[in-house]
Amino acid sequence: MEQRKLRSAIVGCGVIHSAHADAISQLHEHVELVAVADDKLERAAKAGEALGVPHFHGLDALLAWGEFDILHVCTPSGLHAACGIKGANAGKHILCEKPIDVTLPAADALIEACAANNVKLEVVSQHRFSDGMQHLKTWLDEGKLGRLVFGESVTKWYRTQAYYDSGGWRGTWELDGGGALMNQGVHYVDQLRWIMGPIKSVAATMGTLSHERIEVEDIVSATIEFENGAVGTLMASTSMVPGFNQSLEVYGSKGSVRITNSKVMFAQFVTGDEPQTMWGLEGTPAPLVVDGVWQNDDAEADTTTQGQGAADPRAISNLGHVAHLKDLCECIHSGAETFMNGPEARYALELIVAVYRSAKTGQRVMLPLEA
Ligand SMILES: NC(=O)c1ccc[n+]([C@@H]2O[C@H](COP(=O)([O-])OP(=O)(O)OC[C@H]3O[C@@H](n4cnc5c(N)ncnc54)[C@H](O)[C@@H]3O)[C@@H](O)[C@H]2O)c1
Secondary structure (H helix, E strand, O other), rough: OOOOOEEEEEEEOOOOOHHHHHHHHHHHOOEEEEEEOOOOOOOOOOOOOOHHHOOOEEEHHHHHOOOOEEEOOOOOOOHHHHHHHHHHHHEEEEEEEOOOOOHHHHHHHHHHHHHHHOOEEEEHHHHHHHHHHHHHHHHOOOOOOOOEEEEEEEEOOOOOOOHHHHHOOOOOOOOOOOOOOHHHHHHHHHHHHHHOOOOEEEEEEOOOOOOOOOOOOOOOEEEEEOOOOOEEEEEEOEEOOOOOOOEEEEOOOEEEEEEEEEEEEEEEEEOOOEEEOOOOOOOOOEEEEEEEEEEEOOOOHHOOOOOOOOOOOOOOOHHHHHHHHHHHHHHHHOOOOOOOHHHHHHHHHHHHHHHHHHHHHHOEEEEEOOO
């Protein structure tokens, strides 16, 4: 049976809305953009004109019209739950930008509203769909890494002072919910938690060292104790000129994987008594063999800023947004649970909230957190 084409509307016509509009147009057989809204009328009008759809002044006006199925929430982070709850209460499925929101009570309220209204919730964490992360997850699930020993998430990005000065919400606790970790590091915090599993405790240090007029951190570092006994570290900064690619390193008793810019840069596993070299995986650059070990020769990917927003928040690939939207559309039709549902997205938020609590109190913080 042919499936009905779904209708999408975007609220929040700033930097990220075009990634959503692009994703919708790439999935035109399944979904179409039918409206945009922003609480700044001129922004809504400009986006509506550029995208060839009607525009609305604010979310309430968009919902009063109501002729759509999916609400794409692209507003500042601290408004995600408020906007998503309004949408859910109006019977709309929600595709929410990362993070799910900036506080656990807000995230929980959004999750509850979607469940109560029987609508789907999908939260963006686009790197989960990357080739590198998909390989790593498969190797993990196949047991190739053995017992997990250590995981490290690194975000050495750069944001200018002008970036923080450009929007009233950026760099505020209320609406950005934090700085380098909540806004930029969240991508790889989510990958770290996804791969390494539940967290037992964190201890963190943070500071605001290279920016002015912001309330939040531009550098943070934490040590992590995982429930499975593994150890971890994470760091995030927006102070690292010129901005380097995010990386995730995972070490197990039987193998090591290093991912940079969503690509596997190094992977080696032990089978039996001998190290096993991984070869020529589909979709990865040609491997360089050094002493029988698979290494990725994409030195640029390893060190410089390539399409992941390391220095420019607009410079992101939208393959992950397409994958999220496709998953949401399929789940709306099938009734299945979404890949990145509310509880799954809440894990990264919980870890970030724990890091901030630890840095502010100087105490190691135990998880799970009371909301
Ligand atoms: N997935 C990614 O890689 C990625 C990249 C950038 C931003 N984001 C996320 O997207 C969200 C938006 O970021 P941005 O950089 O596009 O911000 P932005 O400031 O460029 O755009 C936000 C827009 O929302 C509008 N807005 C604010 N409050 C509103 C309200 N109550 N109702 C309707 N519209 C409202 C603003 O007028 C503005 O046009 C953030 O949560 C951010 O974390 C994700």
